[in-house]
Amino acid sequence: MEYNHREIEQRWQQHWKENKTYKTEIDGSKPKYYVLDMFPYPSGAGLHVGHPLGYIASDIFSRYKRLRGFNVLHPMGYDAYGLPAEQYAIQTGQHPEVTTRENIARYRQQLDRIGFCYDWDREIRTCSPDYYKWTQWAFIEMFNHYYDTGCGKAMPVANLVKHFEENGTEGIHAACTKVLHFTATEWNAMDARQKSDTLMNYRIAYLGNTMVNWCPKLGTVLANDEVSEGVSIRGGYPVEQKLMYQWCLRVSAYAPRLIDDLNEVAWSDSIKETQRNWIGRSEGAEMQFRIKDSDVEMTIFTTRADTVFGVTFMVLAPESKYVDMVTIPEQVDAVKAYRDEIKHKTERERLIDKKVSGVFTGAYAINPLSGKEIPVYVSDYVLAGYGTGAIMAVPAHDSRDYAFARHFNLPVIPLIEGADVSEGSFDAKEGKMINSKGPGLDLDGMEVKEAIAATKRFIEEKGIGKVKVNYRLRDAIFSRQRYWGEPFPVYYKDGIPCMLPISELPLQLPEIDKYLPTETGEPPLGRAINWQTPEGYPLELNTMPGFAGSSAYYLRYMDPGNSEELVSKEANNYWRNVDLYVGGTEHATGHLIYSRFWNKFLFDLGKVCEKEPFAKLINQGMIQGRSNFVYRIKDTNTFVSHGLKKDYDVTPIHVDVNIVSNDILDLDAFRAWRPEYADAEFVLEDGKYVCGHAVEKMSKSMFNVVNPDDIVERYGADTLRLYEMFLGPVEQSKPWDTNGIDGVNRFIKKLWNLFYKGDTLLVNDDKPSAEALKSIHKLIKKVTGDIENFSYNTSVSAFMICVNELTALKCHSREVLADLIVLLAPFAPHVSEELWHSALGQNTTVCDARWPEWNEQYLKESSVNYAVSFNGKARFNISVPADMPKEEVEKTALSDEAASKWLDGKTIVKIIVVPGKIVNIVIK
């Protein structure tokens, strides 16, 4: 029997499917383990070889845990709502559901060929009504809850209403958009509209007038994590700031818990750090600055309270509410002109244009500590969305303030001893304070850190300000002016937003004729006929963003068919949370924050039992493309090989990597590739055409996309799986390079040859030799350790070594080979399954086998080689029995002939015997 990957893989994939080998049920007799991949967005391009990297790694881990006796939940699904399908729909009129369904079918086909152990009965799609019912449900719950900062969790809005009725805002501890004060009488006097508006200030899902990232080209708003460097992540279109009335989620209320609980998850330090930066906790102080000859008080936020004596001016964000309050009549026109100018610039333009700009309001503020009068400016370098939208400017110790001060010729007062501020500001938080003396407070001579603390104490005592922790994390904007997303379960009764009853969910996405905004500029749902409740109240026209459906999907896999709840108590208490989550780092600030927020909210409601959704996270590296080039001599149809190109004037041209093998171009395939190359001529080196190469993003336009289907067809899924792991550490980014794949394929053939020679079965029941046992037990130890640590590349090497050793030993012992197959099963399930049955005669699937344990006894060396070194320099080797005591080893080392050469006339200072490897003799 020869190794025939096509036949074997097809047969076993069929078998697993028919027997539902990987179906998972709750089983209280076994410990659970939940392994999850970040589910893919099914794009039209299909999978390339980079996508399965993480899936293969998690599949290996799942199979390993299963062999270790765990009940493993390993599901897969599709993040099916998204912009590309909708953009495609706009261009072609094709319903996004149709394209999405087709893409999913293609993905499924590709995934199936790689032999994953998913329980497909648990598949979910975010666009399916059975699923998004629970996305809508969670939204309603968020609407009906507020965040109580007193007890640190979400509480029903009904409680809040009761409190308002009895005590007004007195004694309320609630996360809110702005701090309100009213009495019970005032509350009770409000009409329904006013009450609704007031409650929006507290709800976790709320309608608010917020500055949003508006992308005119996409016709929708975007969340902060969907925008980078002033352009949309999808499409790269410019984004501008716009004030809009939108649904938002009060994610910011959870900022402290999102930071604190990072200590409880086993994620890489870098991704935790990224989240910490994104949430952006900063400890500082809020301080009041009064405007001269006015009763206006402006609140600013600063982390450098110590620098308050160096404040020489103040700056307001153009959108700040203070601007209108302080601007003097003479400056109104100038300020208005400046604000208009800023308004018409996109975020991108504001970022690119680093030029300092701003305008004087004409007002002066009083420094609360020094009593000095300082001018108040407006400038776009101050952001409305962070802190209070107003700052005290300390040009000596902040580079942005410095640039502004130089531009407007404002004074710069250094506050730290030795700081040279003639060329630039001194931003470091170190040194001794100077020039910092005022009524009641003297900071001179203090270290910066002391000074910050002293100032904070002082302003709290005097009531000038208070200590405050600020977070950069902002509320998530939850409305999208798009068609292909979850409809909001919201209708408007006399303009007041109301939630549909849970019993009427899901609110299904309606059919529309065109996937574009209406002529009056309403979102696409405005085209839907009868988009209203049975009573005739209009339904919400926005849809939810992409992250809505992906925020709680891991919970749904636990109980995918449940029509009563998102997940039953029983299923949740058994599966709890994800033990191992595998996916890319690109979700660090989006999905991974939203999911954690969503989970914490459901945790507060008692719907889920774990406060963190993903206990351990592994970030697989990105697979880049490896492009190949041919070099055309200018104005000819002649191509010169890479090594000879310097002698010619050439143009590099991308060539399809699929007609290049080990950088050698297949000439006939190249001529057939494109009509214009049909009669191409070549200048060869050593009879071959060598292509150049470069590492680039894997994309169609660079002709460097490698489809896993092609690899599976040629080498088999087992080879693909092993090779992707062999390529390097899972967490590292690396280019895809097919050059080494033959080695892995050769390994499988060698493995096969341990079992069969032609049609002869070689497996016997002989007692394995000590060497063979040592080889296999070494492997058991190595692979077990590697899998736990996610170092699969060295495991693959270990398999190769073991198979080579067993081949050399002519070991065909059933006992040894059975262990080998079980170890290999997670990596190469098809060939393992085949050999398990046909050669080893087992009648259970290899998934039901037990993971072998290594026995130290077999690993014992009969003799140990020591490197003997003098003063750390290795000089010669000695071989001694493994159990020789330390003193004997020293004696043997010193009695060696070579030692005399080194010891001649020298004194031994000390002898170090390191167990296992080295005898170090220090001489003088």
Add this chain to the structure above:
RNA sequence: GGUCGAAUGGUGGAAUGGUAGACACGAAGGACUUAAAAUCCUUUGGCCGUUGAGGCUGUGUGGGUUCGAGUCCCACUUCGACUACCA
């Protein structure tokens, strides 16, 4: 600008502070073959040397800790990832 990470042969990459370069690719030579493919064997960091000896050097650069450093510490250089007017 900030944060995190990386730097080892022609290439991908191994090395709990203990003989650097495992394993694989590629390359060179050889066996089998009419030939090719496949398979197998040998060599393969660099330099010097050679009878099959042996020696020197070597993990981005410069210091340090240590009997001993690719590994730990400090500084620098280069590259990558993420983030960015966050006061």
